[in-house]
Amino acid sequence: MSRPQSLSSHSLTPEQCFQELGSSSSGLSTAEAARRFADAGPNRLELAKGRSTLQILWDQFSNVMLLMLLAVAAVSAAVALHKGVFPKDAIAILVIVGLNGLLGYLQESKAQQALLALRNMAQPMVQVRRNAEWQRLPSEELVLGDLIRLEAGDRVPADARLVEVAELGVREAALTGEAEAVFKQANLLLDASTPLLERQNCLFQGTEVVRGRGVAVVTATAMATELGQIAELINTAGGESTPLQERLDGLAKVLVISALALVAVVMLLGLLLGQSLLNLLEVSLSMAVAIVPEGLPAVITVTLAIGTQRMVKRAALIRRLPAVEALGSVTVICSDKTGTLTQNRQVVQELRLGTECIAVAGLGYSPQGELTSQLLAPPPGATPGSFVGARQLLLKAGVLCSDAELKQNSDGNWEILGDPTEGALVVVAAKDGIDGFALRSHFNRFAEIPFSSERQLMAVWINDPSGNLQAPLGAAADGSTQLLISKGAPEVIISNCSRWIDGSGALPLSQEQQQWWLEQARALAAQGLRVLAFACAPHHQSPDHPLDEQVLLGLMAQLDPARPEVIKAIATCKHAGIRPVMITGDHPLTAKAIGSGIGLCEPDGQVVLGRELEAASDEKLRELVMQCSVYARV
Numbered sequence: 227m228s229r230p231q232s233l234s235s236h237s238l239t240p241e242q243c244f245q246e247l248g249s250s251s252s253g254l255s256t257a258e259a260a261r262r263f264a265d266a267g268p269n270r271l272e273l274a275k276g277r278s279t280l281q282i283l284w285d286q287f288s289n290v291m292l293l294m295l296l297a298v299a300a301v302s303a304a305v306a307l308h309k310g311v312f313p314k315d316a317i318a319i320l321v322i323v324g325l326n327g328l329l330g331y332l333q334e335s336k337a338q339q340a341l342l343a344l345r346n347m348a349q350p351m352v353q354v355r356r357n358a359e360w361q362r363l364p365s366e367e368l369v370l371g372d373l374i375r376l377e378a379g380d381r382v383p384a385d386a387r388l389v390e391v392a393e394l395g396v397r398e399a400a401l402t403g404e405a406e407a408v409f410k411q412a413n414l415l416l417d418a419s420t421p422l423l424e425r426q427n428c429l430f431q432g433t434e435v436v437r438g439r440g441v442a443v444v445t446a447t448a449m450a451t452e453l454g455q456i457a458e459l460i461n462t463a464g465g466e467s468t469p470l471q472e473r474l475d476g477l478a479k480v481l482v483i484s485a486l487a488l489v490a491v492v493m494l495l496g497l498l499l500g501q502s503l504l505n506l507l508e509v510s511l512s513m514a515v516a517i518v519p520e521g522l523p524a525v526i527t528v529t530l531a532i533g534t535q536r537m538v539k540r541a542a543l544i545r546r547l548p549a550v551e552a553l554g555s556v557t558v559i560c561s562d563k564t565g566t567l568t569q570n571r572q573v574v575q576e577l578r579l580g581t582e583c584i585a586v587a588g589l590g591y592s593p594q595g596e597l598t599s600q601l602l603a604p605p606p607g608a609t610p611g612s613f614v615g616a617r618q619l620l621l622k623a624g625v626l627c628s629d630a631e632l633k634q635n636s637d638g639n640w641e642i643l644g645d646p647t648e649g650a651l652v653v654v655a656a657k658d659g660i661d662g663f664a665l666r667s668h669f670n671r672f673a674e675i676p677f678s679s680e681r682q683l684m685a686v687w688i689n690d691p692s693g694n695l696q697a698p699l700g701a702a703a704d705g706s707t708q709l710l711i712s713k714g715a716p717e718v719i720i721s722n723c724s725r726w727i728d729g730s731g732a733l734p735l736s737q738e739q740q741q742w743w744l745e746q747a748r749a750l751a752a753q754g755l756r757v758l759a760f761a762c763a764p765h766h767q768s769p770d771h772p773l774d775e776q777v778l779l780g781l782m783a784q785l786d787p788a789r790p791e792v793i794k795a796i797a798t799c800k801h802a803g804i805r806p807v808m809i810t811g812d813h814p815l816t817a818k819a820i821g822s823g824i825g826l827c828e829p830d831g832q833v834v835l836g837r838e839l840e841a842a843s844d845e846k847l848r849e850l851v852m853q854c855s856v857y858a859r860v
Contacts, residue, residue: 235387235445236425237418243387243443249371251389253355262369269368269384269447271457282334286327294482294514295319302511305504329531352376352383372444376435378644385451386429386442388412393629393676395437395645396429399564401452402811407436407645409677422452423811437629437645438676470551474526485514556804563810563820568786572646574654575755577620578746578781580604580728582612586654589787591632591640593656604728605742611729618658619727620779622695623760624651625662626669627686627711632656647756650784669695669709675773683714685773696764711762712773716747716781719759726778735778747781754819755783786816788824796825807855811836814858821856836860 235243244250254262287293296319303316352365355373365383368374374386382396388410395407402423414427422430429442431451448454489510496506533550564570571591577584581604588595599617604610630644632652642649652662669688677684690696690709712719720743726735747757761776799806808826810817814833821827834850836859842850 234418235385236414236416236420236428238387239415240387240389240412240443243445244371247371247443247445249373249443251373252358253373254369254371256356259356259367259369259372262371263367266369266447268366270366271454272449279335283327283331285334286330287323292323292326294478294485295323298511298514299323301507305508305511308504350381350383352380368444368447370444370447373441374444375439375441376429377439378435378437380435382429382431382433382435384431384444385446386444388427388429388440388442390441391438392440393438394435394440396433397436397646398430398433399570400432400434401430407647410440412440437648469555470526481517481519485517488517489514558805558807559799560807560809563808563817564786567792567808567824567826568788568820570646570786571642572650572756572784573787574650574782575785576750576783577617577654578602578750578783579612579616579620580608580726580778580780581610582616584617586657588657589790591642591649591653593632593640593653595657597654597658605739607736607739609729609733613727613729613731616727616780618660619695619762620760620782621651621655621658621660622665623711623762623779624713624782625655625660625665626671626688627684627713627760628652632662647758647784651758651782654782672708677714681714682718683712683773685710685712687711695762709762709764710773710776711760712776713758713760716757716759717744719761719776720744720747720778722773723761723776723778724774725776727780732777743778743781750781750783752815753783754816755785756816758782758784785819788820792824800825805855807857809857809860811858811860817856817858827855831856833858 238246248258287296299316299319302319303313306313306316350365351362352368353360353375354363354368355361355375356363360375368384372384373389374383376382376394388394389412391410391412394410396410397407408426410429411426416425416427428445429440430453431446432453446452446454449458492510492513493506496509497503530550537550561567569590573589574586576586577597581602583600583602585598585600586595587598597617599612601610601612628644628648628651630642630646630648630652632640632642632649634640640653642652655662655665669690671686671688673687675681675683675685688709688711690707693707695709696707712722720740723735723740725732726739726743727733743759747759750757759781760779762779763776796806806826808817808821814835818827818829818831818833821833822829822831832854833856834854836857839847839850839857839860
C-alpha cells in the first residue's frame with residue numbers, strides 16, 4: 227500500500243491523518259496490520275537487482291576485440307585439426323581471453339556479494355501500538371496507520387505525522403544536509419506546498435532522533451517515503467560507459483574492421499592468383515591475429531584489478547573494474563558539506579565575555595583542549611579587565627541549560643548522546659575541568675521552557691542551595707536559592723537582560739552596550755559560526771512569568787569543523803586539474819566560511835543559493851556553474 231497521492235500529512239491535523247489512514251490513537255489491530263502488510267509488503271527500500279552470475283560472466287567477453295579473438299581461435303583450431311597438428315595458437319589465444327574474463331568476473335562478483343550483504347543488514351526494532359498495547363516489532367513490519375513511539379537515539383523507520391512531542395529534536399542531515407537538529411511540533415498546521423526542509427510536524431525515514439521523544443502515525447513506508455523516492459531515482463538511473471570503455475570500443479571497431487578488410491583483400495587476391503583456399507585462410511588468420519593486440523585486454527584488466535585492490539585497501543568498494551579508470555577522468559567533484567567535508571560535529575570555537583575573548587582548541591568531542599584568554603577592548607562605559615569566575619559561570623550555565631551527555635565508549639572514543647549543539651556546550655565545559663554529570667547532580671532542575679523556533683530560546687530553573695552560582699549576580703531579593711538560566715538567539719537573550727558582567731561584576735546594561743553585544747554576535751555569525759547567548763538571574767517566579775531582568779553572561783560561537791584531511795585532498799584535486807564544488811543545505815555564511823577555510827573558494831567568493839538556481843535560465847545557470855564553487859540552501 228503506497229501513500230495516497232492526496233495525503234499531505236503536514237497540512238492535516240493528527241485527527242485528520244487518523245481518519246485518512248483508517249487508524250486511531252489506539253493504533254491498528256493485529257488483523258488489520260496483517261492485511262495491510264499483505265497488500266503493501268515489507269517496509270524496506272528495494273534496490274535494483276544485481277546482475278546474475280551468467281550476466282557478469284557474459285559481460286567479460288562482450289568486447290568486440292575479444293569476440294574477434296574467439297572467432298580467430300575457433301578458425302585456427304579448425305585449420306590445425308584439419309592439418310593434423312596441435313592447435314597451440316588457438317589455445318594461447320583462449321588462455322589470454324580466459325584470463326581476462328576470469329579476473330573481471332572474480333572482481334565484479336565479489337563486489338556484488340558485498341553490496342548484497344549491505345542490503346540484507348538486519349532491520350532495527352521499533353515501538354508500535356497494536357491492539358491498544360505498545361510492543362517492539364521489526365521496522366520491516368510497519369504499515370500505513372501504525373502508531374510508533376520514538377526516543378533519543380532511535381532512527382526513524384518510516385515517514386510519519388507527529389501526534390505528540392516532548393522536546394523532540396531530530397537530525398535530518400541524511401535527507402536535507404542540515405547539520406543542526408530540527409525541533410518538531412505536533413500542533414503545527416502547514417501549507418500543502420511547504421518544502422521538506424520546513425515540515426516541522428513530520429518525521430522522515432532514515433533521520434535520527436537526538437533529543438526528547440514523540441509519538442507519530444505512519445504516513446508512508448518503503449519506496450513511498452521521501453528516502454524511497456531518492457532510492458527510486460538511483461534504481462532508474464541509466465548506466466554510462468566510462469571514458470576507457472568508450473576508447474576501447476572505438477579502438478576495437480577500427481581494428482576489427484581493418485582486420486576483416488585486410489582478410490577480404492588477401493583472400494580475394496589469393497583466389498585470383500590461384501592460391502589454395504586453406505593456405506589463404508591460414509595466412510589471413512595470422513594477419514588478423516597480428517593486427518589485433520590480443521594482450522591489450524589482459525594488460526588492461528590486470529592493471530585495473532591492481533588499482534581496484536589498492537582502492538579496497540582504502541575502504542572503497544569498486545563494483546566494476548572500469549570504474550577505477552573513470553576516477554582518473556574526473557574533472558569536477560560535487561560534494562555535500564555536512565559529514566563529508568566536515569565532521570558533522572558542532573564544536574565551540576570561541577567564548578565572548580564582556581571584556582574577554584577565549585579561544586577554544588581541540589577537535590571533535592574529546593575533552594582534551596585548551597582555553598586561551600585574551601582581553602578585548604571593553605564596550606562603552608565598561609570596566610576593563612576580567613571578572614573572576616565569569617568564565618566558569620558561563621560554562622556551567624551552558625551545561626545546566628542543556629540535555630546532552632558526553633560519554634567515552636568501549637573503544638576509547640568520545641561521543642555525544644543528544645543534540646550536537648548542546649553536546650558542544652558540555653565538551654567545552656569539560657575542557658575547562660567541569661564534570662557535566664556531577665554539576666547536574668548538584669544543581670537539580672525543577673522547571674524548564676523547551677527550545678522552540680518561535681521563542682528562539684530555552685530556559686531552565688535550578689536549585690542553587692549553596693548560592694555559589696548566584697554569588698557574582700547578587701542574591702535574590704527574597705533570599706531564594708532558585709536560579710533561572712536561559713540560552714538562545716543573541717537578539718532574544720540580550721533583549722531580556724538588564725545587567726551584564728564586566729570587569730568589576732554585574733552592572734546595568736545600557737542601550738549602547740546592548741548594541742555592542744549584538745555587533746559582537748553578528749561579527750561571529752559572519753565567520754559562519756552558530757552563536758548562542760547565555761543569561762541567568764536569581765528567580766523565584768514560575769515559567770509562566772516574563773523572562774526579563776536577567777544578567778547577560780556572554781556568547782558561545784560554534785562551528786562544524788572541517789575534516790583534517792579535507793584541506794590536503796582539495797589541494798590535491800586542484801593540482802590534478804579537478805575542480806571541487808560544495809553543495810550544502812546550510813546557511814550561506816557557514817558555507818562560505820567552511821569553503822574558504824578548506825581552500826575551496828576565496829574569502830570573498832560567490833555563494834549561490836538554491837532558490838537562485840531554480841530561478842536561473844539555462845544561460846544564467848551555465849554562467850553560475852563556471853564561476854561558483856559553493857552552493858548553499860540547496
